[in-house]
Amino acid sequence: MRIAPHPLPVSTLIMDQSTLSELKKKLLxxxxxxxxxxxxxxxxxxxxxxxxxxxxPDVGQGEESVPPDDxxxxxxxxxxxxxxxxxxxxxxxxxTRALSRIEEGGYGTCRVCKKPIPQExxxxxxxxxxxxxxxx
Ligand SMILES: [Zn+2]
Numbered sequence: 001m002r003i004a005p006h007p008l009p010v011s012t013l014i015m016d017q018s019t020l021s022e023l024k025k026k027l028l029x030x031x032x033x034x035x036x037x038x039x040x041x042x043x044x045x046x047x048x049x050x051x052x053x054x055x056x057p058d059v060g061q062g063e064e065s066v067p068p069d070d071x072x073x074x075x076x077x078x079x080x081x082x083x084x085x086x087x088x089x090x091x092x093x094x095x096t097r098a099l100s101r102i103e104e105g106g107y108g109t110c111r112v113c114k115k116p117i118p119q120e121x122x123x124x125x126x127x128x129x130x131x132x133x134x135x136x
Pocket of ligand 1: 110111112113114115130131133134
């Protein structure tokens with residue numbers, strides 16, 4: 001008589017390779033988009049892998065100085081770019097972290113309770129680091 005294999009507890013199930021490579025592809029595509037958008041107005045900090053800087057406006061000097069009205073416009077534009085930069089940078093960091101978790105292990109598990117993150121959640125957000133229960 002054969003003994004039926006004992007079903008694996010959910011927490012030991014490993015994501016299948018094709019799902020993982022789909023999610024990795026999504027992350028890489030998103031990373032490329034975010035980097036393209038950031039580099040359209042910001043510069044990557046050469047000292048850091050994760051920091052981006054929106055250049056401060058050029059205010060000119062002496063005779064060449066920018067008229068106050070133009071200056072106000074330039075600073076307003078700068079503020080707009082900075083507020084555009086921040087969420088992009090945050091998201092890029094999440095995506096980069098998820099990619100390194102794919103390489104180094106730990107991807108697809110909640111960083112709080114270590115349980116697997118439901119696949120639907122990962123499909124909606126491949127950079128998710130927690131399950132629903134521990135979502136921020
Ligand atoms: Zn959790």
